[in-house]
Structure formats: structure tokens, C-alpha cells
Amino acid sequence: MKFTRSLQKILFYLSSFIPLYLLLIVQNIQLFDDNGRLLTLKCFFNQFLNISTSVSIFWIGLLIFFILSLFGVFLFFRVYTKTEGRIGTIKDTEFVREDTMGYIVxxxxxxxxMDIHSGRSLLINFILFFIIGTFYVKNDQLFMNPLYNICGYNVFSAEEYIYITRISKTKLKKIAKRNLEVKKVNLIGDIYVITEVPLQTSRSDDLYL
Structure with missing residues (x-):
């Protein structure tokens, strides 16, 4: 069980860097030759098998990280957000929005x-990536993921809990104040994915009033 939870944390960590993977692809992939002409298919694919060892390591490593990160995306969006969870209430407290933008910066x-043509640069950045990952996993920073914000989720801290939800801060405060029920799915530790309870549709409509 402990190994499974640690593996899930690692996958969540890798998925939080999907924006980085995409930026690195855009930054380093070649579409045109030195004369500005579009590369042929053969030349396009040859760039991933560059004679430079560091370049090959970069593309292979990036591919592996990207594929593994997709499992993290699947876990959150297809498993945890779809899990039945348990019905409960949340405390009427101050909901502080977590700064995921700070995570990006x-x-x-x-x-x-990083310079993909330099083995030293790749090593230094991999060590940095490993150190960040150790901090992320050891401290259960699973909520620090830009993908959640991109997909419409908000991340709030409320006393000892962290909530990942599509419910707005204003509506969340009204739900807590009126002691309405929500569906809570434990991501890990004190981190929960919360959604409104469908059966409370008629009552939740009053929150907009």
C-alpha cells in the first residue's frame, strides 16, 4: 500500500510538469532546415536519433516522463474525480486560494x-528535477499542479485541509455556511477533491440568490 501511494505521488508529480514538457518540445524541435525549408520526414525523425548522446538522452527521457505523466492525469481526472467518495460537510472557514502560478515560476x-546539447546541463537539470520531486512527494504537494487550474479546478486551503474543486470560492463559502453536503474524495492525507451533491440541485440553486 505504501509503495502504491508513493507511486501515485510520483505520477502526480510528473503530470504537474506537462506544461514544461510541451514548452521543451516547442523550444527544441526542428521543423525547418538552415535554409528555412520544411524538413522531410526522414530528417524530421533523424533529429531524435542525433549522433549527440545528450540530445538522444533528452528526447528519450522527455518521452518517458511524458508517458508516465499521462498516468498521473488519468488517475486524477478519470479515477479520483469519478470516485463515489463520501458525503459530508465542510467547515465554515476562510478559503485561501493556493498560488499554483508561483509553482510555475x-x-x-x-x-x-537547459541546453540539450550539453550533458552537464542535462545532468544539473535532472538533479534539480529530482530534488523538486523529493520535496513534492515527501510533503504531499499533490495539489500544486497547473493542469488543475487549466482544466477549471480551484485549489483552496482551509485550516488543515486542501480542497481541489470546480466550485467557486464564493459558492464554497455559502455551502460551508449553510452546512450543505458535498462529495469528498480523499486524494491523499488532508487533500480532498470535492464536488456538489447532485441530489441537492434544488437547494444549491439558492446559493446564487
Missing amino acids: TYIVPLIS
Whole structure:
């Protein structure tokens, strides 16, 4: 069980860097030759098998990380958000929005500067990536994921809990104040994915009033 939870944390961590993978692809992939002409299919695919060892390692590593990160995406969006969970209430407290933008600026942006033609640069950035991952996994920072915001989820901290939800802050406060029920799915530790209870549609409509 402990190994499974650790593996899930690692997959969630890798998925939080999907924006970085995409930026690195855009930054380093070649579509045109030195004369500005579109590469032939053979030349296009040959760039991934470059005689430079560091370049080959970069593309192979990036492919592996991207594929593994898709499992993290699947876990959150197809498993945890679809799990029945349990019905309960949330405390009427201050909901503080977590700064996932800070995560991008602090951890993702610096990694864009790597030089894929330099083995030393790749090693340094891999070590940095590993250190960040250790911090992320050990401290259960699973909620720090830009994909959640991109897909319409909000991340709030409320006393000892972290809530990942599509419910707005204003509506969340009204739900807590009126002691209405929500569906809670435990992601890990004190982190929960919460959604409104469908049977409360008629009551939840009053929240907009």
C-alpha cells in the first residue's frame, strides 16, 4: 500500500510538469532546415536519433516522463474525480486560494533554460528535477499542479485541509455556511477533491440568490 501511494505521488508529480514538457518540445524541435525549408520526414525523425548522446538522452527521457505523466492525469481526472467518495460537510472557514502560478515560476520556468546539447546541463537539470520531486512527494504537494487550474479546478486551503474543486470560492463559502453536503474524495492525507451533491440541485440553486 505504501509503495502504491508513493507511486501515485510520483505520477502526480510528473503530470504537474506537462506544461514544461510541451514548452521543451516547442523550444527544441526542428521543423525547418538552415535554409528555412520544411524538413522531410526522414530528417524530421533523424533529429531524435542525433549522433549527440545528450540530445538522444533528452528526447528519450522527455518521452518517458511524458508517458508516465499521462498516468498521473488519468488517475486524477478519470479515477479520483469519478470516485463515489463520501458525503459530508465542510467547515465554515476562510478559503485561501493556493498560488499554483508561483509553482510555475519557481520550478518550471528555470528548467526551460537547459541546453540539450550539453550533458552537464542535462545532468544539473535532472538533479534539480529530482530534488523538486523529493520535496513534492515527501510533503504531499499533490495539489500544486497547473493542469488543475487549466482544466477549471480551484485549489483552496482551509485550516488543515486542501480542497481541489470546480466550485467557486464564493459558492464554497455559502455551502460551508449553510452546512450543505458535498462529495469528498480523499486524494491523499488532508487533500480532498470535492464536488456538489447532485441530489441537492434544488437547494444549491439558492446559493446564487
